[in-house]
Amino acid sequence: MSAEGKTTSEYIQHHLQNLTCSLQDGHFHCAHTAEEAKAMGFWAINVDTLLVSLVLGLVFLFLFGRVAKTISTDTPSGMQNFVEWVVEFIDGSVRGSFTGRNAMVAPLALSIFAWIFMMNLMDLVPIDYIALITEPMGIGHFKLVPTTDPNATIGMAVGVFLLVLYYSIKVKGLGGFVGELTLQPFGKFGLPVNIFLEGVNLIAKPVSLALRLFGNMYAGEMIFILIALMGASWAGASFGSTLLFGSQVMLSLGWAIFHILIVTLQAFIFMTLTIVYLDMAHQEHH
Amino acid sequence: MNINATLIGQTIMFALFVWFCMKFVWPPIMAALDARNKRIADGLAAAERGKNDLALAAKRSAELLREAKEKVAEIIALGDKRASNIVEEAKAQARAEGERIVVAAKAEIEQEVFRAREQLRTQVSVVALAGASKILGREIDAKTHSDLLDKLVAEI
DSSP states (O other): OTTTTSOHHHHHHHHTOOOEEEEETTEEEEOSSHHHHHHTOSSOEEHHHHHHHHHHHHHHHHHHHHHHHHOOSSOOOTHHHHHHHHHHHHHHHHHHHOOSOOTTHHHHHHHHHHHHHHHHHGGGSOTTHHHHHHTTTTOOOOOOOGGGSHHHHHHHHHHHHHHHHHHHHHHHHHHHHHHHHHSTTTOGGGHHHHHHHHHHHHHHHHHHHHHHHHHHHHHHHHHHHHHHHHHHTOOSSOHHHHHHHHHHHHHHHHHHHHHHHHHHHHHHHHHHHHHHHHHHHHOSOO | OOOOTHHHHHHHHHHHHHHHIIIIIHHHHHHHHHHHHHHHHHHHHHHHHHHHHHHHHHHHHHHHHHHHHHHHHHHHHHHHHHHHHHHHHHHHHHHHHHHHHHHHHHHHHHHHHHHHHHHHHHHHHHHHHHHHHHHHOTTSOTTTTHHHHHHHHHHO
């Protein structure tokens, strides 16, 4: 266990620290501690988050793209079957909640669902295993689950928010969109109140998207870390150590099984809310 | 857990993935699914049509069978009638033939009777002559009395 030689709080902090790197004095430098990462300011990147999400996104696009290239209308088999099942599920969801006509929403929903699902799924990799690969390479921190990094979830929520703004203005016109923000629900005399209410309403969309996903995954990851700590306190073949070790095995199994649900559910919620927000953006009156 | 430029990178990556998915992944899969849906619907419709055709054909074959049976019965009845006609005709013919034979036989018998009578007549004249000559004795000359005898013969 990589917890050896660390205190409990050090172990937890170690697992919650991203691989934050930035350009300093002309060369790429990665932070070793949380303080160092914080000191890098905004113009730093979390290499682990970007790398893992990029790889997972490419895996998704590769798998689905390969099927899309060779797809046939004959009896599907294997991977094509799976891809068709996913696509039909997404298509059904979009048809169920999106009333406008926009060819972009369904592929957007598929990308969101598949990508977030895979990123969340990384949560099921035992938390100390990734260190077995990264530590020999001299990489001190590596968070395998991009959705436990608020940058990733906020990044995606910003993408969705930009789309919501774009389609609101495209469908309703700039005047219509501004009118929606300022003239309801209390008419033009309640303008400041309207702006406040509708502004909160608008801003709440990306914030709730980002923070719900981040919060759920971060909490899940945290519990995995705490469960992993039980076995880390192994101190010889005593009754207490054995009990703790057994508890770790049983609890991580239980939490992982429960997490399969969370992983899918959070991906699904993010996707469904995106569809709903875009649907609202497409509606003339609401 | 700092907010940094990762956010921008993630947004760009997100946009690119969505763009790629929209361009190269979704349309071909959806097109194939729609095509298959159409094919299945067509197949089901064709099966339905086939079933209807089969029912129709079964109905038609039953009708044909019934018609054929009717025709056969008609032909048999016609044959029966024809056969009885032929028998009747044959009977009538046989009867006519029989009658003809009877008539012919009767005529022949009459002829025979006539001939026998003729013969008998000539012989009667001879017998009468002989009887008369015996009674009269040589007085009667056959030559002189031949016209008398002839008259007698004609009378018989």
